[in-house]
Amino acid sequence: ATEASAIGRLLLGSTAEQVVRHSDTWVLVAQPSPASKVVLVASDLSESAMSAIEAAHEEAIRRKARLVAVHCLDLAHPVIAAFEPGVTVDEQTKAALRAAARETLEAQLSRAGASADIVIADGPPARAVLRTAEEHSVGLLVVSTHGRTGLARVALGSVASAVASRASCAVLVVRG
Secondary structure, eight states: OOHHHHHHHHHHHHHHHHHHHHOSSOEEEOOOOOSOOEEEEEOOSSTTHHHHHHHHHHHHHHHTOEEEEEEEEOTTOHHHHHHSTTOOOOHHHHHHHHHHHHHHHHHHHHHTTOOOEEEEEESOHHHHHHHHHHHTTOSEEEEEEOOOOHHHHHHHOOHHHHHHHHOSSEEEEEEO
8 A cells, every 4th residue: 555545544534433423413434345235234232233234224125235244242342351350251151142142133133124144253343343344345334323422432432433434345324
């Protein structure tokens, strides 16, 4: 990558993050995207993720695209580590968490009248969502945002902002 394109990505990233952070409505961060028939929706399994699932389902129908839904299990999250340093999760517990996440995501998809390939990804959510988008050559990535501000945003971060500023495809950020 050239220095100019690196600076451009940095500026686009910071601009996209600011728009996502301060907007009261849905935001589409348009990028040159692969000619793809895949729409990816990320769900944190919360009620606010339903808006993103519904929007992704509608967009997949409109594009005649395959819908992929991802949920990320971050078992090494800093908040968990702060309370239980050095804790490791055994394989049986991981399997149970993955199964529960899959079941909840299937229920969300069903409520939206959608069917999708389901991915339960490991790792920090923004990284795992971006990795899944790359692995599936996604043309559109849909995420929801809770619109947290202040200390909650600092403590929890914003997956939507990070994804919108770093994705190599178009990203639709839906207010949950």
